[in-house]
Amino acid sequence: MKISPVVNEGFSQIPIVDISALVSRTDERHTVASQIKQACCECGFFYIVGHGVDENLQQRLELLSRQFFAQDLEAKLKIRMALGGKAWRGYFPVGDELTSGKPDQKEGIYFGAELGEEHPLVQDGTPMHGSNLFPANIPLFRETVLEYMEVMTELGHTLMAGIALSLGLEESYFADRYTADPLILFRIFNYPPYSSPSDSQDKWGVGEHTDYGILTILKQDDSGGLQVKSRSGWVAASPIPNSFVCNIGDMLDRMTGGLYRSTPHRVQNLSGRYRLSFPFFFDPNFNAEVKRIELDGLSINDDKKQRWDGASVHDFRGTYGDYVLSKVSKVFPELRRTFVLTADSYSREQAIDNRQQG
Numbered sequence: 001m002k003i004s005p006v007v008n009e010g011f012s013q014i015p016i017v018d019i020s021a022l023v024s025r026t027d028e029r030h031t032v033a034s035q036i037k038q039a040c041c042e043c044g045f046f047y048i049v050g051h052g053v054d055e056n057l058q059q060r061l062e063l064l065s066r067q068f069f070a071q072d073l074e075a076k077l078k079i080r081m082a083l084g085g086k087a088w089r090g091y092f093p094v095g096d097e098l099t100s101g102k103p104d105q106k107e108g109i110y111f112g113a114e115l116g117e118e119h120p121l122v123q124d125g126t127p128m129h130g131s132n133l134f135p136a137n138i139p140l141f142r143e144t145v146l147e148y149m150e151v152m153t154e155l156g157h158t159l160m161a162g163i164a165l166s167l168g169l170e171e172s173y174f175a176d177r178y179t180a181d182p183l184i185l186f187r188i189f190n191y192p193p194y195s196s197p198s199d200s201q202d203k204w205g206v207g208e209h210t211d212y213g214i215l216t217i218l219k220q221d222d223s224g225g226l227q228v229k230s231r232s233g234w235v236a237a238s239p240i241p242n243s244f245v246c247n248i249g250d251m252l253d254r255m256t257g258g259l260y261r262s263t264p265h266r267v268q269n270l271s272g273r274y275r276l277s278f279p280f281f282f283d284p285n286f287n288a289e290v291k292r293i294e295l296d297g298l299s300i301n302d303d304k305k306q307r308w309d310g311a312s313v314h315d316f317r318g319t320y321g322d323y324v325l326s327k328v329s330k331v332f333p334e335l336r337r338t339f340v341l342t343a344d345s346y347s348r349e350q351a352i353d354n355r356q357q358g
Ligand SMILES: O=C(O)CCC(=O)C(=O)O
Pocket: 187, 189, 206, 211, 218, 220, 226, 265, 266, 267, 277, 278, 279
């Protein structure tokens, strides 16, 4: 299929795609794929409805999360990230996570695919792989998070089939190369309200950034606050009941030579209440080398100069693991010692950084 690059004049709203035909695998999924293509080219973000994820499961997850964050700090620190080690799991308090060097106004818990000691990647000591930390005092928290991750992983595979179709590729294109055994990361964030409107000046729940992997599927509560960068300004990704917000990460931007853009976004919670969000990251296998897809008529459309980090997603060499570790060490500087500053990954991190700055 011939793909012509789209000149991005800026978007003023985020499209909504009903993916029910993709979920049920009927012929109409080709129409869904073309809607996905348009959304990915013009915006890099889209809402999905008709996804079939059980609303009761989502409500349970939200309720248990509120229960967790309502506890005092001491109780939450029982599952602090320092106890998760290399697997990069557990709770972090407000101010511990940085975006572009500045502390974010949020607390949260990091999860990932639940892998036992016997898993080969855990045995190899691969960072970001291992078992989760769950609060022992909140019944059904563990079961609910694990069930949610399983359902969302399935949804990730479904969406990747749609994204492959949207690029004129066979439906299994990504699964065959990158996501048969995806790197799954899942986070629950709690954004506190500001103490006064003036307190919000230049303070972000999450500062401007792009996501690192292939696809993010975000559940948000009804507070609002997520903003997406368009050429014409920041566009609110306001909550739509029973939808998820999907966005393209750096690796799909890289694979498509910039046709599908990993769009910068940020969060500021001005609702006056606590805001919960649940980003689910469906990413390439840690050891996969992410390559350009040969799409007819496509030249690299690099946005290095306008990007939040001034880096090009097209330049680096290495595996997805190399890429993600180089980013993570900036988000959680104190974790560098735990898993990034091992001799060989550190030198790879430097190599990536040097290339991105060069
Ligand atoms: O909380 C949100 O709405 C977005 C979070 C986000 O952008 C991220 O975790 O990458």
